[in-house]
Amino acid sequence: MSKELPFFKFNATEWITGNISYESFELQGAFISVCAEYWNRNNQMTVEEAKLRLRNAEMVDLLISKGYLKTKKNNLVISFLDLEKQTISAKRLILSESGRKGGLSKAKASLKQGSSIIDKDKEEDNILVRKQKFGDKLKPFLDSYEKGMIREFFDYWTEYGDKDRKMRYEKQASFNIELRLKTWLKNKIERNKPKFNLPTTIID
Secondary structure: OOOOOOOOOOOHHHHHHOHHHHOOHHHHHHHHHHHHHHHHOOOOOEHHHHHHHHOOHHHHHHHHHOOOOEEEOOEEEOHHHHHHHHHHHHHHHHHHHHHHHHHHHHHHHHHHHHHHHHHHHHHHOOHHHHHHHHHHHHHHHOOOOOHHHHHHHHHHHOOOOOOOOOOHHHHOOOOOHHHHHHHHHHHHHHHHOOOOOOOOOOOO
16 A cells, blocks of 8 residues: 555544554554555455564554454454555545546546545444544644543443444434533543541531
8 A cells, every 4th residue: 555655644643542652662653563564565464474574573462462463374364454445445446437438527526525434334334434533633732631531531422232223322412512511521520539537526
């Protein structure tokens, strides 16, 4: 993929609110290195190749055990990079077909239409992408609330079961992030208030 597109998207909000940001800088760096090599190899890399490239088998095993990297028949699977590759390939195919049929104007129109279809199929139906979008909406509040609280809020409201098609916040009748954060902070302060037990007897 690197020859066609030498870079991939990096979502800052997803990174700083994700569990990876709580890991050591060494592990974070190892993850980014594996992602870069995976993208450079057109999203095809075995576990052994990753270990040889990183020169640290234990670090690769740790990334797998913590769930940052997935495996399938000894091949690495990095879902967000695979999704990006599929989206780019689909858009290019639509643009190519449209260009052959009627020039740039038709290509742009078809690309726009095709993008909306891709967005619905790949984003609206993909719970991981929707989870990332929820994290994006929390980004403006990082200056107003502690990072740890934002992380707790994010983890709680994006929770979902194996058979769920919706996250917890999506099951609510209405959900205003700003108001929910204010309530979350208020409840957290109440929970952390010291509790004093009054004496049950009076001492003269």
